[in-house]
Amino acid sequence: MPFFRWVVALGLVILGVSFAVYATAPEDPETKQVDLTVLSEKSDGSCTVSWADPYAKERRKGHYQCDPNRDPLLKDRAYDPETGHGWDTGWMVTDGSRKGDLFVLGQGDAERDKAMDLSDDLIGLSLVVLIVGVVGGSIRSLYRLSGASPSVVRTARRLEQVASRLAQDHAQAVDAVRVAWEPLRQSLVNEALDQVSVEELWHATDGGFDAAELRRCRTRTARDVLDAGTPVLSRLPGVEPGAAERLTAAVQMLADDAVRVGAGRELLERSDPRVADLLNALSVLVRVGPEGRAVADSATELVALLGPLLEKAEPAADRRQMLRADAEERTAAKHAVGLLSRLLAAVEQRGSIDQFAQTSIDLLHGPDADPAGFAARVDFGTQPENYAHLLTELAVPEPQPLPVW
Template sequence: MVALGLIIFGAAVAVYETAPEDPETKQVDLTVLSEKLDGSCTVTWADPYADERRKGHYQCDPDRDPMFMGLANDPDTGYGWDVGWMVTEGPSKGDLFILGQDDAEYDKAIDLSDELIGLSLLVLIIGVVGGSIRSLYRLSGASPPVVRTARRLEQVASRLAQDHTQAVDAVRTAWEPLRQSLLDEALGQVSVEELWQATDGGFDAAELRRCHTRTARDVLDAGTPVLSRLPGVEPGAAEQLVAAAQALADGAVRAGAGRELLERSDPRVADLLNALSVLVRVGPEGRAAAESAAELAALLGPLLEWAEPAGSRRQMLRADAKERAAAKDAVGRLRQLLRMAEQRGSFDQFAQTSIDLLRGPDADPAGIAARVDFETRPEAYGYLLTELAVPEPQPVPV
């Protein structure tokens, strides 16, 4: 009976080992050259491993956003664009891979393997004791499909969080030269005498002038450590002086970051409108999706580490009792998160929002489309700029 049980178990392991597993992949932009109604399409993509642009067949999403549908008769766009997955390891590195294409075959092999393991367990229970039974028990917590699906969801969620962060950083980067321009214009016109009136005094304005600190701009450039060592500055006055200049700077930025600034004909304003337009297009729903993706990725990351042994029966056999217990608990929590994500349609929502963010303003460096969009909804652009880049007013310490 023991020999029979071991033979059946060996067959289960053989079936499991031959089950196809998804390779490591990453997202890649696709240019669709032709497409059928069912989504079967011919695409081109950049292969960084072969350092060339390749052409092949793929299963596109026929229900993707119309913005990604090109003109069939346009030789430059073909049928538009889509996002796919490219293999990053093994002999197929650089090839396209359709997520889930091997799931049916994989699940079928795993089901057969599970059935054989169950049968072998029944046979071995009759003929083995002790360590043999414990070894088989270790396999009970293995859940490769759950771990594999959770990894995919974590990748998509992390990618969206990263894309949203990059879009926000692009706004702040484009805003910085305009902010500096506003500061230079406003602070250079305010003398230290005017700052004296805005504080409790505590410093000699004439002494500051002799030390080449004449304006609010000079005060901020010097900072508290330098000012506190200048003659005529009483203890604590340097902090008040810097705070007053900073409040003036923040006020100038808040006052200048409005529609009048965004309506200027300036290449720097065009860059800012382009950066803002990406986030305005995705709207509050896109931001909520990005925040949800960041939270979900933060939850999935540690759980996937704890569930690592459950991703493979071989690893589960090698794990100790503490690692197996942690893996089983993590798999249970992963199932709950996957169930919630499926109910909310998170996978599709994250992928679509990431595509919208990746679209970016690269095709319109002059910002014409962004300016037209700004004219239709200037409040949205102004609100977003204020929220992302304009400081909240701070009280001046006394």
């Protein structure tokens, strides 16, 4: 618990003790006035008296403090010459265990005053302690809240949502292209690899396997080699250690070359339902253009930046969270808020938020309303190079260096 909370707690404890002292201070009991017969009296008023106790139903005798300044006629023989008794009035307790006893008003005042003084002193001390705790705690809270900036965090979260939505929309558009391209890619690979025999592969890889044995195992073409894969090839008869890896690597290079050669304008001009699907998927990204794709890339980069910063700035999103955070979390949150503020200023200056929103809208206008791809094919006819270039950029593998065998 923070230090100043302990101070406030101590002040409340002292205040409670002061109330306890006040509540337990001695008080005068309930009394009523009675007649006293003064049997003897000293000059200071100390006297021996008798009085009628209605509770015990007897006449009692005891010591009492008479009024020394009462009329002389009420004193001693002057009041009753026959008995030599004087007269006075006193107070008798009417409740509690002392019922029927005499009580001198003010006899407990000193003790009560002492208790009241102690209670007052404790109240004053508690107020001082509470003021120190409240003021110190307030100053400490203000310091802890100095880095809280809910507005910055909220704005950054909204920006992350917009950028993340655009990044997802762009990723879905790219995935749609690759899904539509896959059957065409596989067709190009199969056509090319079916024309390459294992004997030709033997010359291309400097041997290491028996082509006749592979044929007997129904592995006759490069396509068969690719379908079998390295684990199966390595277990076939006539295949030396390491040859299966070289063989599959060579076939993969042939497949990539076939894709690079076949993925172009001529392929996209074919009258094929699979090409129509591909043109539809490509048209979405062609429509947003290189600028839109650059905006989507910047949105992806921004999401990657905002994620860790928002995680560190989480305590600064709410003042109560900032108060509960420890020193390390508050320091990290303040630093993250500063970075977020600068990042938001840069994004606002570039107008990126509007660009994100517009590009996301453009990406959502997909080809669902034109499954036959007529509009996409017409658009392809006006800018075929853009379609071919985009297909190469998204789906065609980069040339790999020749392996050293």
